[in-house]
Amino acid sequence: MNRWIALFASLAVVSCGRQDAAPPAANSGPPAVRYEAHIVAGTTAPNGVELTNPHNGDQAVAQKGALMFAAMNCDGCHGGDASGWVGPSLSDQRWRYGGADSEVFNSIYYGRPKGMPAFGGTLGADGVWTLVTYLRSLPVPTTVPTESWDDH
Amino acid sequence: MLLFSRAALLACLGAGTLLGGLSQAAGRSGPAAADGEWTMPAKDFASTRFSALSDITPQKAPSLHPVWTFSTGVLGGHEGQPLVVGGVMYVVTPWPNVLYAFDLSKEGYPLKWKYRPDVSPNAIGVSCCDTVNRGAFYADGKVFYNLLDGHTVAIDAASGKELWNTLIADVANGETVSMAPLVVKDRVLVGASGGEFGIYGWLKGLDVKTGKVVWTARNIGPDADMLIRPDTFKPAYDAGVDAGAKSWADDTWRTGGAPVWGGVSYDPELDLIYYGTGNPSPYNPEQRVGDNKWTASVLARKPADGALVWAYQFTPHDNWDYDATGSMVLADLAIGGKSIKALVHFDKNGFAYTLDRATGKLISAEAFAHVTWAKSVDLATGRPVLDPDKQTGLSKGNVKGVCPSLEGGVSPSSPPAFSPRTHLFYTSTNNLCMDYAAARSTHLKGTPFIGANSPYMAGPGGNLGAFIAWDATTGKKVWENKEEFPSWSGALVTAGDVVFYGTLDGWFKSADAKTGKVLSKFKVGSGVVGNPMTYRGPDGRQYVAVYAGIGGDWALLAGDVRSDDPADTRPQADFIKNIARHTSQGGMIWIFGL
Numbered sequence: 001m002n003r004w005i006a007l008f009a010s011l012a013v014v015s016c017g018r019q020d021a022a023p024p025a026a027n028s029g030p031p032a033v034r035y036e037a038h039i040v041a042g043t044t045a046p047n048g049v050e051l052t053n054p055h056n057g058d059q060a061v062a063q064k065g066a067l068m069f070a071a072m073n074c075d076g077c078h079g080g081d082a083s084g085w086v087g088p089s090l091s092d093q094r095w096r097y098g099g100a101d102s103e104v105f106n107s108i109y110y111g112r113p114k115g116m117p118a119f120g121g122t123l124g125a126d127g128v129w130t131l132v133t134y135l136r137s138l139p140v141p142t143t144v145p146t147e148s149w150d151d152h
Numbered sequence: 153m154l155l156f157s158r159a160a161l162l163a164c165l166g167a168g169t170l171l172g173g174l175s176q177a178a179g180r181s182g183p184a185a186a187d188g189e190w191t192m193p194a195k196d197f198a199s200t201r202f203s204a205l206s207d208i209t210p211q212k213a214p215s216l217h218p219v220w221t222f223s224t225g226v227l228g229g230h231e232g233q234p235l236v237v238g239g240v241m242y243v244v245t246p247w248p249n250v251l252y253a254f255d256l257s258k259e260g261y262p263l264k265w266k267y268r269p270d271v272s273p274n275a276i277g278v279s280c281c282d283t284v285n286r287g288a289f290y291a292d293g294k295v296f297y298n299l300l301d302g303h304t305v306a307i308d309a310a311s312g313k314e315l316w317n318t319l320i321a322d323v324a325n326g327e328t329v330s331m332a333p334l335v336v337k338d339r340v341l342v343g344a345s346g347g348e349f350g351i352y353g354w355l356k357g358l359d360v361k362t363g364k365v366v367w368t369a370r371n372i373g374p375d376a377d378m379l380i381r382p383d384t385f386k387p388a389y390d391a392g393v394d395a396g397a398k399s400w401a402d403d404t405w406r407t408g409g410a411p412v413w414g415g416v417s418y419d420p421e422l423d424l425i426y427y428g429t430g431n432p433s434p435y436n437p438e439q440r441v442g443d444n445k446w447t448a449s450v451l452a453r454k455p456a457d458g459a460l461v462w463a464y465q466f467t468p469h470d471n472w473d474y475d476a477t478g479s480m481v482l483a484d485l486a487i488g489g490k491s492i493k494a495l496v497h498f499d500k501n502g503f504a505y506t507l508d509r510a511t512g513k514l515i516s517a518e519a520f521a522h523v524t525w526a527k528s529v530d531l532a533t534g535r536p537v538l539d540p541d542k543q544t545g546l547s548k549g550n551v552k553g554v555c556p557s558l559e560g561g562v563s564p565s566s567p568p569a570f571s572p573r574t575h576l577f578y579t580s581t582n583n584l585c586m587d588y589a590a591a592r593s594t595h596l597k598g599t600p601f602i603g604a605n606s607p608y609m610a611g612p613g614g615n616l617g618a619f620i621a622w623d624a625t626t627g628k629k630v631w632e633n634k635e636e637f638p639s640w641s642g643a644l645v646t647a648g649d650v651v652f653y654g655t656l657d658g659w660f661k662s663a664d665a666k667t668g669k670v671l672s673k674f675k676v677g678s679g680v681v682g683n684p685m686t687y688r689g690p691d692g693r694q695y696v697a698v699y700a701g702i703g704g705d706w707a708l709l710a711g712d713v714r715s716d717d718p719a720d721t722r723p724q725a726d727f728i729k730n731i732a733r734h735t736s737q738g739g740m741i742w743i744f745g746l
Contacts, residue, residue, distance in 0.1 A: 070591065076348065076600020077277060084711045087277060088720035096719040115277015117598045141723040147712055149733045 038098070051102035054126070055133040065134025068127065072119065082138055087116065091138040104132050188688025190236045193287040193332040194567060195685070197418040198482035201569035203686045206647040207694035208746060213650050213662045213671035216744045219695070220261055221677070224739035226250070227716050229681050229703020231565050232287030232332060233642065234741065235295070236687035236697075237309070240264060242290065243741055246703065247271055247283035247300045253312060257690040265312030272323060275301035278598070279328045280348040282707040284565070284681075286415070287332035289340075291360070296340050298329040304342050306363060316363035320344070324598055326351050334416035335360060336425060336455045343412020347430040347475065350601035353410030355427060355451075357458050367458035371410035371429045371446055372396045378446070379458045387462045388513035389534045391445055399443035407595045408440060409433035410447040414477030414564045419493075422510055424452045424461055426482070426495060428564070430475035435604035436590035438545040443468040448476045450497060452512060462512035466499050468535060471544040472525060472554060472588060473604070474501040478564035481577065482509060487516075487625050496624045498568055498579050500560030501536075503529055506624050518627030520620065521561030521581050522611045525554055544604070550589040557584035557608045559638065565704055567683060568622075569643035569651065574665050576630055577622040578651050580639035583611035584727070608709075608727045616728065619643070619653050619661075621668060631668035633661075637731055640706070642683025644696070654680020654698055656706065657734035660742065662696075676700040676742050679713070679735040693745055701739035706731070713737055 040046075055061040069075055069082065077087035088096060097107050108128045111118030120128060187204045195201050208216065224230070228246030235242040241254040241261070251267040276283055279300060288297035294315060295307045302321030307314055320342055321327035326349025334341045340358040344351060353371040358364065370377040374397045375385075392398065397405050411430040418425050432440055432447040448467040453460050467474045476499055485494045485506070495509035502523035506515045517529035526536035544551045559582050562568070568579035586606045593603030610616055617639035621630040641654035649665040656679045662672045679702030686696045702713050711722025712732040724732060 071594060073594065073596055073599035073601065076602045080605055084720060084722045085708045086279060086281060088717065089711070089722055092719075092721045094719040094721060096717070114273045115275065115279075117277075122596070141721075143712070143723045144721045147724060147732065149730065 051105055053101045053105070053129050053132055055129050056101070056136075058133060059137065061130055061133045062137035065130040065132075065137075068130055069134055072123065074131070082135060083141060090135050091141060092144045093140050094144075101132055101136075104135065105129065108132070188694075189238070190234070190685045190687050191290040192235070192334070193233065193289060194415055194417070194479065197336075197420065199415055199417040199479050199567065200481060200483065200572075201567060201643060201683070202571050202645050202647075204647045205686055205688060205694045208646060208650050208662070208686075208696070209648045210650060210664045210671055212746055215746055216662055216672040216674070216696070218674060218742055219745045220743040222254070222261070222741045224250070224252070224701070224741065226739045227703070227737045228283040228701070228739070229707055230699035230701030230739045231284040231681050231683070231704055232699070233683040233685045234697050234699075235288055235290050236685070237290045239690040240309070241697070242288055242295050242309075244285050244288050244297050245739060246285050247276060249285055249297070249299045251288065251295065251297065251307060251312070253309070267307055267312045267314065269299055269303070269305060271299045271303075272301040275323050275328050278323050278326055278349065279330070280345065280600070281705045282703045284330050284704050286330055286413070286565070289333050289335050291335040296333050296335055298331060298333060298342055300328050300330065302327055302329050302344070304329075304333060304340060304358060304363065306340075318358060318363035318365065320356055320358070320365065325349075326598060326601075331413045332415060334418060334425065336418050339366065339455045341416050341425060341455065343427065345411045345413040345430075347409040347411040347433055348600050348602055350407035350433040350595045351409060351411060352406060353408075353412060353429060355412055355453070355458070357455065369453060369458040369460065370396070371412065371451065372400070372405045372408045372444070378460055379453070380460045384454070384459045384461055386511070388464065388511050391443070395443075395445045399445040401441040404440040405444075407433055407601065408444060408447065412477065415479050415567065417480045417482050418455070419482055419509060422493075423454060424509070425455050426450055426452050426480040426509065428476035428478055428480060428497070430477045431473045432470050434593040434595075434601045435473055436546050436593055437469060437471045438547060438590065439593065439603070444470065448474055450476060450480055450495070450507070450512075452509070464507060464512045464514065464534060466497075466503070466505060467501050472501070473558035474499065474560070475564055476500070478560075478562060479567040481568060481570050483570050483572070483624075485575075485625050494624070496570070496577060498562045498577075500556065500558070500562070500564065501525065502556045502561035504622060504624065504627065505529075516624075516627050520579075520622055520629065522555045522583065522585070523561070524585070544588045544590050546590045546592055548590065550587055552587045553585055554588050555585040555611055556582060557586035558606055559584055559608070559705060563640055563705070565681065566640050567642040569645040571645040571649070571665055573647060573649060574621075574645075575623070575625070576665070577624055578643040578645055578653075578665070579620060579622065580641055580643065580653060581618050581620055582638040583613065583616055583618060584608045584638065585611050610727065617656070619663075621651075621665070633663065633668050633670065637728065640704070641680045641698070644684040644686060646686055652684040652686075652696055652698070654682070654684065654700070656680070656702065657731060658700060658702075660684075660698055660744070674744070677740040678702050678738045679706065679731070681706065696744045698742055699739065700742055702735050702737055707737070
């Protein structure tokens with residue numbers, strides 16, 4: 001219970017801090033992403049500001065992200081180990097909307113079609129980066145890509 | 153890691169005329185000449201799924217073979233069933249809820265028309281458990297059905313043109329619509345799913361001609377919201393004034409769930425509709441102390457104005473996600489030398505209940521599946537006798553060995569059938585148990601409100617499912633066909649004394665209604681989670697139709713049956729390792745004949 005209250009306190013801080021952890025490049029044009037999930041028309045990718053995860057590889061933040069993944073009901077759609085439920089698996093290192101940090105950030109911050117809510121307003125940028133850090137820490141299931149039932 | 157909740161969601165179903173034999177009480181769905189048709193989800197207002205057609209007998213059934221198939225072009229779980237009226241077959245797909253009308257009088261059954269509604273994809277993520285639709289209802293030259301994103305539509309059966317389209321539910325607040333409507337007199341009755349999103353559950357009565365919402369009845373909350381009036385509300389077990397609010401800690405009823413995603417039944421003589429309500433939200437019961445009336449209950453209302461006449465709660469203070477949205481079958485049964493106007497219900501909680509459908513008084517409740525959460529049901533009080541060791545909640549930690557699992561002793565998605573000839577009920581069952589670790593959950597609009605981690609394991613015997621025949625007058629199983637996988641299809645029984653069902657790994661079977669002996673089986677294109685139905689074709693022959701298309705909960709629980717998205721590859725589930733070896737997604741209509 002105490003941990004619950006503590007987590008909520010920290011989430012509140014995250015949430016209150018969203019003004020200074022500004023949404024992506026609010027003042028400098030549209031966000032640039034690597035757009036690995038997209039094709040570029042011609043040879044020139046759109047300009048913009050590259051987003052980088054301020055917590056990249058930080059295991060303490062990843063653990064906090066695991067708690068947030070449950071507290072913000074992400075698990076209700078994506079499964080407790082993010083291995084997929086009504087929403088897609090987030091643990092197979094495969095991504096509908098691109099797997100660059102900035103693309104995963106945008107999916108959570110702004111939401112996606114088919115029912116992924118926009119969490120940016122509730123979590124703020126740092127909260128979203130905390131979730132990205134957690135997702136990056138997950139092990140990939142051994143059955144990706146081949147699942148076998150060979151009897152021999 | 154108390155906070156680490158893993159959603160093991162659940163489950164999300166269908167509705168009836170007794171012909172001959174036992175009773176006319178529920179009324180016929182049409183003139184005798186129409187017996188070869190199937191106009192409503194569960195065949196008749198009584199929800200019997202019994203057809204008087206008798207060409208297919210136990211002697212002839214072994215020669216059943218597929219005569220036609222059609223891909224719906226949709227991959228979601230194909231629950232529900234086709235309708236056949238006037239030589240036309242009507243089929244509703246899962247999201248995006250296309251309605252097809254096939255001309256059965258022409259070779260190859262070409263389409264007369266198809267209706268393609270604009271259904272919001274946002275509803276996909278707000279559906280607890282796949283994008284299922286449990287079917288349409290035909291009345292007065294119109295086809296009525298619900299769209300996943302919270303609309304009810306009326307379509308002209310001849311032309312396929314939309315006549316009206318009414319917004320009934322709010323996707324942004326966790327409401328989606330998967331149930332099949334029931335049309336009684338001048339009302340279209342509809343309800344919303346969302347027991348995993350903390351909705352304030354309801355049933356609505358729409359005007360059949362205009363689609364206008366005439367009344368809205370909440371399933372929980374204060375008497376005024378529930379359309380409870382002292383002069384009309386006479387429950388057999390009195391719960392007091394405003395029980396739908398007072399049986400909840402604080403005002404937790406406001407986000408207390410009680411969805412409607414099963415079928416609605418109707419008794420024209422009593423002029424009562426019957427439907428079940430789903431689980432209370434969230435799954436962690438310590439966030440909603442009290443009985444949580446009227447979740448996990450059956451409610452009897454007047455169709456014209458929605459007034460509640462009686463209610464009975466199967467699982468007070470549901471700790472286990474035991475929705476009561478399964479079919480309410482109306483049958484007149486000989487019990488103790490008397491003919492009883494009964495309502496029979498196979499509940500997720502593992503008990504088969506027989507109630508007096510005029511009063512809501514409990515007559516019997518016997519386990520049809522392996523049950524550990526309760527020892528029995530006290531007939532005097534109507535309440536279960538609980539096993540204290542199987543009560544769940546955040547403070548209880550990980551409670552082991554709860555049976556049935558929250559998939560239910562039977563899923564409400566798998567409606568039973570009743571034959572007035574054999575006097576038996578036929579139903580799919582699941583043989584799964586679970587551990588249940590509740591977790592604190594936050595209500596955050598538009599996101600799941602659950603709070604439980606509940607891994608499954610096989611129940612006694614190791615088979616994960618079975619198809620059974622059940623005698624409701626004695627509370628005993630008459631025969632059982634064990635299945636390797638959970639049994640998730642609906643049941644169909646005919647006057648030929650043949651029963652039909654499908655399996656999760658894709659076998660469509662016919663069996664002798666008296667003995668259970670399997671008479672025919674054919675491996676259809678995908679696992680069967682739909683409900684077989686039968687009709688007489690324009691050529692005068694009896695046919696049986698069923699959807700293939702594994703999904704519903706199994707799109708989540710066995711995510712490795714999905715191959716549609718390279719960015720979404722799921723590991724196999726440890727309690728059902730082999731299912732993806734035998735089947736994968738894909739919606740198809742199959743028609744069988746002799």
